[in-house]
Amino acid sequence: MPKKSAAKSAVSASAPPAIRPIKKLMVANRSEIAIRVMRAATELGIRTVGIYAQEDRFCPHRFKADEAYELNKDKGPLGAYLDVEGIVTLAKEKGVDAIHPGYGFLSENPDFSKACEKAGIIFIGPDPKILTMMGDKTAARNVARKLNVPILEGTDEPVSDRKEAIAVAKKIGFPLIIKAAFGGGGRGMRIVREAKDLEKLLDEAQTEAERAFGNGAVFLEKFVGKAKHIEVQILADKHGTVLHLHERDCSVQRRHQKVIEQAPSYGVKQEIIDGLCDAAVKLAEEVKYTHAGTVEFLVDHETGEWYFIEMNPRIQVEHTVTEEITSIDIVRSQILIAQGYQMHQEPLGLPPQEKIEKSGFAIQCRITTEDPENAFTPDFGRILNYRSPGGFGVRLDGALGATNAVVTPYYDSMLVKMTVFARTYQQALDRMDRGLREFRIRGVKTNIPFLMNVVHHPDFKTGQATTRFIDNNPDLLKFTARKDRATKLLNYLADTIVNGNPFAKGHKPEKPFTAPPIPKYDHRIAPVKGTKDLLTEMGPEKFCKDWVARQKRLLLTDTTMRDAHQSLLATRMRTFDMLAVADAVARRTPNLFSLEMWGGATFDVSMRFLREDPWERLRQIRAKVPNILLQMLFRGSNAVGYTNYPDNVVKGFIKHAAQNGMDIFRIFDSLNYLPNLKAAMEAVREDTTSICEGTLCYTGDILDPKRDKYDLQYYVRLAKELEKMGAHMLCIKDMAGLVRPFAAKKLVKALKDEVGLPIHFHTHDTSGLNASSYLEASLAGVDVVDAAISSLSGGTSQPNLNSLVAAMQHTPRDTGLDPEALQEFSDYWAAVRAFYKPFDTAEPYGTAEVYLHEMPGGQYTNLKEQAIGMGLGPRWPEIAHAYAEVNQLCGDIVKVTPSSKVVGDLAIECVARGVKPADIFNLTGTKWSKDVTSMFEGWLGEPFYGMEANKAADSRKKWNKLADAIVGKDGKRIKGRPGTHAAKINLADVRAELKGKLKKDPTEDDVWSYLMYPDVFLKFADFRKAHGDVSVLPTPAYYYGLRDKEEIHISLEEGKTLFVRLLNMTEPDQNGQQTAIFELNGYPRHTTVTNKALAKNAVTKAKADPADSTQVGAPMPGMVASIAVSVGQKVKEGETLLTLEAMKMFAAVASPTAGTVIEICVKIGESVESKDLLVRLVK
DSSP states (O other): OOOOOOOOBOOOSSOOOOOOOOSEEEEOSOHHHHHHHHHHHHHTTOEEEEEEOGGGTTSTHHHHSSEEEEOOGGGHHHHGGGOHHHHHHHHHHTTOOEEEOOSSTTTTOHHHHHHHHHTTOEESSOOHHHIIIIISHHHHHHHHHHTTOOBOOBOSSOBOOHHHHHHHHHHHOSSEEEEETTOOTTTTOEEEOSGGGHHHHHHHHHHHHHHHHSOOOEEEEEOOSSEEEEEEEEEEOTTSBEEEEEEEEEEEEETTEEEEEEESOSSSOHHHHHHHHHHHHHHHHHTTOOEEEEEEEEEETTTOOEEEEEEEOSOOTTHHHHHHHHOOOHHHHHHHHHHTOOTTSTTTOOOOGGGOOOOSEEEEEEEESEEGGGTTEEOOEEOSEEEOOOSTTEEEEESSOSTTOEEOTTSOOEEEEEEEEESSHHHHHHHHHHHHHHOEEESSOOSHHHHHHHHHOHHHHTTOOOTTTTTTOGGGGOOOOOOOHHHHHHHHHHHHHHHOOTTTTTOOOSSOOOOOOOOOOOTTSOOOOOHHHHHHHHHHHHIIIIIGGGOOSOEEEEOTTTHHHHHHHTTOOOHHHHHHHHHHHHHHOTTOSEEEEEETTHHHHHHHTSOOOHHHHHHHHHHHOOSSEEEEEEOGGGTTSSSOOOHHHHHHHHHHHHHTTOOEEEEOOTTOOGGGGHHHHHHHHHHOSSEEEEEEEOOSOTTOGGGGGGOHHHHHHHHHHHHHTTOSEEEEEETTSOOOHHHHHHHHHHHHHHOOSOEEEEEOOTTSOHHHHHHHHHHTTOOEEEEBOGGGOSTTSOOBHHHHHHHHTTSTTOOOOOHHHHHHHHHHHHHHHGGGGGGOOSOSSOOTTHHHHOOOHHHHHHHHHHHHHTTOGGGHHHHHHHHHHHHHHTTSOOOOTTHHHHHHHHHHHHHHHTOOGGGGGGOTTOOOOHHHHHHHTTTTOOTTTTSOHHHHHHHHHHHHHHHHHHHOTTSOOOOSOGGGTSOOOOHHHHHHHHHHHHTSOOOHHHHHHHHHOHHHHHHHHHHHHHHOOGGGSOHHHHHHOOOTTOEEEEEEETTEEEEEEEEEEOOOOTTSEEEEEEEETTEEEEEEEEOTTTGGGSOOOOBOOTTOTTEEEOSSSEEEEEEOOOTTOEEOTTOEEEEEEETTEEEEEEOSSOEEEEEEOOOTTOEEOTTBEEEEEEO
């Protein structure tokens, strides 16, 4: 138990003060402390009066008061609360009996106390003499000396003169601390570690003190580095009785402002606490102190020595923790003491010192609107959503904590204080953690992430935190990104409603969509074993040879989740629609061979147009379909990109994809240059347990003797080489749908005879004939074919899976798939397809034109989209013919992405330039796109690989002629496998580079996405940072926003659902701003968005270019408090240009470089936003 300090009653020469009843009490303060005082007064039956500055007219303390009056608006937002004459005059006019000053502002100003006394108004606090003595920190030090209470060396008198302060500082030595002489709360306080920083920090401290307390005087004292800040709460009546209410630990501070306070202290020896409490009582008795006060000490954490710092003659922000452990209402006690009541008699009735409770532990966190990720820059604006914690042991003292409240830049950034109480210190920590997690504050940044880091830090949890705790632990400033998912999604929806989705081509649905019928399934039953389970049990070699190759039934791959929609809808299909049906697919069609659902063009498009993470799609489908093989398209040395990558990148990508759920890698080369498959095939076999599907790409017509270079033997040679390279399966990739039915039978039979691998056949139904190719191939013994659910089949997509299943029924090759389930899937996809109308541009019929241009199905829709985007949509027939001509100029090459893309780019560039493909040879010196030139430089490999030399001779001649025209006869060329020429990529360097760009540690997903598509990924990362994961939005909402009064539900994760309804959209204001009023989970939420079409003419302030050191931008939002330079003035690097003020915090803006001021873009008193241009320099 602590040593008890006897409460003494000083004998007064005069009679005890008579009771002066208070009927009407004014609080000369604002926000949280004003409300705290009003609550205590109301409990005592006292009428309350509030005051407010014009800028503060919406602060809730005004509404809490029984009466509230505006202060002199000419004084400004802060000056109004410092206007002694105006406040006292107002109080007198309104019949106020007493004034409570709260903390800050005039709470320690003896002139204010005198003015109240002169006006016959009770000042709830010490009398002017005591305020002068103890509020003046110099006088307080003298009292401490008299009582032999240890103090720190420093100035005895306030210092106002700058030269005098500099001279005194040099005598004291460094480090030292500058403190405001007439106020506290960390205002006007700076630590000076070296002599060279003294002048700058002194100027800042005095300016801040002048503005905060009306007096710029400071004093200086020696700074103790490793110290605990312990303070003792004092309560004294007007009859000479002094009590201490035990100690508080306020060591956790930032910028000398307390952040977290607790009572009692934890980890400080009891004999030290006893000494502090005794000293505090002695000091209070010596000066005949009255009311509430705090005596503050520094305790050297290493030696145990302690020093008196100062006495704050007012209520403290952190008084709440003391109230919790003592059960004493300090503010109520203040009011009763002011009326003259005695400490131990009712209505005060406090127990004697030895019976003052010290029960349990209380911790207080100050929730402020500061951004801890941006140097705690004050944030202000409208609170879009506010949800506070509660429950057992949680106390909230606040004011502005409410949805739609506006945080202004003029005042302290504290939003609310949360105090928790528990029986033990650890329970209090757990309760604080819980409370912080329960807060939901949107619209302004808060310091909650920082507070959570502090609460979890081992030093804080063991009572070892000192005043340098925050400075010495930079990890406290490393944060887990705040999700804030609802706000981000609402912002996206609002923007889409107003400005449209930039990729929806301006399409607006005429009527609401019909909800797709989700196929039925029993979620209680786990999916039965399928091909994935067999692969896991058998391994890839045995699975392919002993199971796939021995199946009598025709195995089917469903391409609906990738190539089907790629070919029909230009890869715009979203994960949302795939996941909705995935559970049913796993349970009702477990005998599918595989699902093609990843890779190829869908990888970059998911980030580019859908703003989705392709890796998340892979993992999510894997989780819902654990029993069926997942299959991807892999472009050999191009991976899922359009450029050539070194081997370590190719192998690393495959390994990461396999780890995330990929089972079949269909590896191909766009020119059938098989050396390009080497690294990828090795990676699948050596680094994964997945299936390596070696692929030959089909072009030409093996039935046409005139096109003999792509004859049957050509494909057999390639197939045999793939088998030697280690393929587990062989794929015939007919990307344009050129394998005619009888050619299919001939090709499959020959490969079956020559190669000992299962054969997987992929084609497109562009001609409308290719289901027949599958039927003929099945007769020849093909093992697996690719098909699409009927409502997404046909045309440039794959043949109809439903019809194929029906055709195979009652035959030896019956697929065993359930036609009823497939029909339900088709009904679902038919309804979903309507969502994608802007992209559904393929002809709804087959066409033999494909045999002319030989354009791959996937490229057909994508190239058409590209043409429309360039304004060339009406000239599509020209582009199709140009495509065929360019192919012949190339020597009739294999055309698959990316080689097909090059042919398409050349064709569309010719049409756009108004030239025929044959004119390319006359356009020497023309700059072609990078993809075009890189192919002819050899970066995609060599065309006509594996072809008989005499048959390829004419084609090589054409190729070389066109290459000379594209890159020049003397242009750079490479030979052999491009992977050996590709620049080496150090993955550690890439991670470091990406960390710098993202400002966080990248995930492995990030690394591989960045390597494939650097610019696309970075734009995607920026979008996701701003708008969150939009893949959870229903597709109509993603593409078109919400209709008026439309409600959607958004599943953020398992068990977390948002219900969102659009209530109203306001008309644009003069700046083009519109407000979307949503209902989020039953509560209104306002989201403001700029109408881009209307805002083009709105006047906006210039922003500083961060890359240009001559443009000085605002480091934070705020108001220009002072300007230290003028146009034409020369400045040094680091010299102060001006000072910004925000929430009573002052920030000096220094020159980033030496130069001359050529323009000052702001004036004193002007409000600025972050990054606004302030000053222009010239070097």
